[in-house]
Amino acid sequence: MKALSLIDPEPLNGDAARRYRQALIAYARNGGEADLLEAYECARAALQAQVAISDIGEIHFHAARELRADSTDRELTETRLEAFYLEAVSVYDMALRGYGASVATLTNEIAERRRVEEELRKLSGMLTLQRDQLDQQVRARTAELQNKVEELRALNGQLRQTNQEQSQFTYALSHDLKSPVNTMTNMLDFLASDYQDYIDEDGQELISAARTTAARMSRIIADTLCYSQLVGVEPRFETVDLAQLCKEVLADLRADIDAAQAKVHVGALPVIRGLPTQVRSLLQNLISNGLKFRAPDRPCVLRIEATSDVDDCEVEVSVRDNGIGIAAAQQERIFGLFQRLHTHDDYPGTGIGLALCQRVAHVHGGSVQVQSEPGKGSCFSVRFWGAGA
Amino acid sequence: MFQCSVLGGGGMNAAAELTRVLVVDDDKFDHLAYRRLFKKANAAVELIPCYYARDALAYLRRPDHAPFDAIFLDINMPAMNGLEFLAAASAEFGEAFSHQVVAVISTSMDPRDQEAAEGYDAVKAFYSKPMTIEKIAHIGALVAEARRAHS
Numbered sequence: 047m048k049a050l051s052l053i054d055p056e057p058l059n060g061d062a063a064r065r066y067r068q069a070l071i072a073y074a075r076n077g078g079e080a081d082l083l084e085a086y087e088c089a090r091a092a093l094q095a096q097v098a099i100s101d102i103g104e105i106h107f108h109a110a111r112e113l114r115a116d117s118t119d120r121e122l123t124e125t126r127l128e129a130f131y132l133e134a135v136s137v138y139d140m141a142l143r144g145y146g147a148s149v150a151t152l153t154n155e156i157a158e159r160r161r162v163e164e165e166l167r168k169l170s171g172m173l174t175l176q177r178d179q180l181d182q183q184v185r186a187r188t189a190e191l192q193n194k195v196e197e198l199r200a201l202n203g204q205l206r207q208t209n210q211e212q213s214q215f216t217y218a219l220s221h222d223l224k225s226p227v228n229t230m231t232n233m234l235d236f237l238a239s240d241y242q243d244y245i246d247e248d249g250q251e252l253i254s255a256a257r258t259t260a261a262r263m264s265r266i267i268a269d270t271l272c273y274s275q276l277v278g279v280e281p282r283f284e285t286v287d288l289a290q291l292c293k294e295v296l297a298d299l300r301a302d303i304d305a306a307q308a309k310v311h312v313g314a315l316p317v318i319r320g321l322p323t324q325v326r327s328l329l330q331n332l333i334s335n336g337l338k339f340r341a342p343d344r345p346c347v348l349r350i351e352a353t354s355d356v357d358d359c360e361v362e363v364s365v366r367d368n369g370i371g372i373a374a375a376q377q378e379r380i381f382g383l384f385q386r387l388h389t390h391d392d393y394p395g396t397g398i399g400l401a402l403c404q405r406v407a408h409v410h411g412g413s414v415q416v417q418s419e420p421g422k423g424s425c426f427s428v429r430f431w432g433a434g435a
Numbered sequence: 436m437f438q439c440s441v442l443g444g445g446g447m448n449a450a451a452e453l454t455r456v457l458v459v460d461d462d463k464f465d466h467l468a469y470r471r472l473f474k475k476a477n478a479a480v481e482l483i484p485c486y487y488a489r490d491a492l493a494y495l496r497r498p499d500h501a502p503f504d505a506i507f508l509d510i511n512m513p514a515m516n517g518l519e520f521l522a523a524a525s526a527e528f529g530e531a532f533s534h535q536v537v538a539v540i541s542t543s544m545d546p547r548d549q550e551a552a553e554g555y556d557a558v559k560a561f562y563s564k565p566m567t568i569e570k571i572a573h574i575g576a577l578v579a580e581a582r583r584a585h586s
Contacts, residue, residue: 255464376514386513389461389486397513 062088062095066102066134067109074113074126085133092134093141102138106131213277220271227267231260262390269398273383276324276405285433286322288315288329288363292350295330299337306337306346313351316361317433320410325430328406329365331399332426336367338393339424344368354432364427371420381414403428449575450476450568452582453504457483459491459520460509460540468566469507476568478575488512488520495528504578506557507566510541510548517541518548521555533557536581538574540566 066088073081092102110127117123234257238250245253292315296303303310310333318325333348340346349366372380372387379385381404384397400414407414407428418424450473458466466484473480483503485491494500510517517539524532533556540562541548552558559577562570 255467259464388513391463391486
């Protein structure tokens with residue numbers, strides 16, 4: 047008998063083999079339903095212990111041989127052995143199949159998951175790379191812009207300083223020129239009055255020419271002083287009541303208005319944001335230009351008006367005259383510093399007024415616009431920020 | 436370029452070469468000064484006054500205008516300055532204008548102005564104000580020279 051026995055599988059498969067053997071013996075002896083169910087548990091345990099199906103066969107036949115040897119009812123034992131074995135193997139087989147199938151599914155799932163994760167890793171890697179590159183570009187561009195800003199700030203500072211220096215220089219120069227011109231004018235006045243009887247007509251003509259020239263020089267100095275004070279000013283805007291300001295300017299110009307026999311119409315003027323002294327100079331210059339450049343053949347009429355946009359954000363102030371007008375070719379020149387269109391005999395002036403107006407307009411964020419037709423009249427307009435802005 | 440000393444030999448009498456001069460200057464006192472200078476130089480010169488450059492252009496345009504020996508031209512003038520006048524006259528009168536003796540007489544000592552003025556063939560001299568008898572004599576000599584060249 048022993049010779050027939052193949053290798054005893056028990057030592058190889060340990061607990062699983064021992065359990066199977068005990069369960070088989072129990073069923074073969076008792077034949078109970080619960081004992082048969084133990085076959086299922088054995089198959090599961092074997093599967094877990096990775097016992098091969100062929101080894102289950104070995105374990106079974108090894109145990110069965112012992113049972114047959116000491117069985118009393120051989121036929122019944124044989125039936126029960128067979129039933130138990132079939133139960134175990136079929137459960138094992140079923141479990142194995144199911145397990146195998148799910149292993150395949152799981153393997154696929156794992157592979158898929160791994161692939162997706164890999165893909166995600168790749169994508170996020172690419173994204174990170176792109177983000178890094180973008181970050182770098184942004185940083186580089188930001189640095190570049192910062193450099194530019196620094197550069198511009200430095201240049202702006204230099205420009206402001208230059209402007210201020212120039213303005214201070216012009217101011218000092220004009221101021222220092224004032225007193226010698228005044229002295230000169232005084233001396234000429236003395237000469238003209240005290241020596242009237244000793245100086246012939248020719249000499250009187252020269253003195254008169256010198257006095258006129260000194261007066262002109264005095265005016266240029268005063269206007270230059272005015273202009274230089276506009277340069278490099280820190281604009282601290284205030285609320286400016288244009289109507290009130292205009293009233294004051296017209297009062298200042300009363301003598302000129304009367305001399306010109308001018309009619310001045312003032313429309314509704316709003317409240318704006320600006321520098322009062324500057325806006326005042328601008329208005330005064332525009333109005334006195336209107337009076338000065340009147341047409342000789344018709345009464346002088348001035349209109350000072352304002353139009354606001356819907357929200358009172360922007361206000362356009364205009365001074366319109368019916369004077370001699372300005373040829374289109376000259377309309378740019380008139381805003382140039384010291385530029386004039388007429389001789390001093392025809393229309394006195396320094397060529398600073400409109401340059402000053404333009405400067406004021408620039409300080410207030412705008413520019414002086416002119417519309418004019420020779421022989422018909424001119425209209426100068428400037429935009430300001432309304433007080434509602 | 437225009438040195439008075441070169442022509443110093445011409446003496447004050449050179450001013451006598453001038454019989455009629457077109458004075459283009461917006462300042463009436465400069466006209467007055469020219470008149471006095473010619474008087475001082477004992478030169479009987481007729482001055483044709485133009486207070487605007489456009490008046491000088493209008494004068495040149497007149498077919499019956501009296502002939503003149505020289506043009507005294509200011510640079511800084513209202514509406515049309517001396518350089519603009521040179522451009523306009525050269526464009527309008529061409530060759531004929533280039534034979535004129537134009538003396539630019541300016542307060543401006545800006546070398547750019549001088550360079551621009553001397554770019555015109557008509558401009559034979561460039562002086563800074565104030566004018567003097569010597570400078571007027573120099574212009575007289577230039578006029579005599581130009582007359583010889585064209586005879």
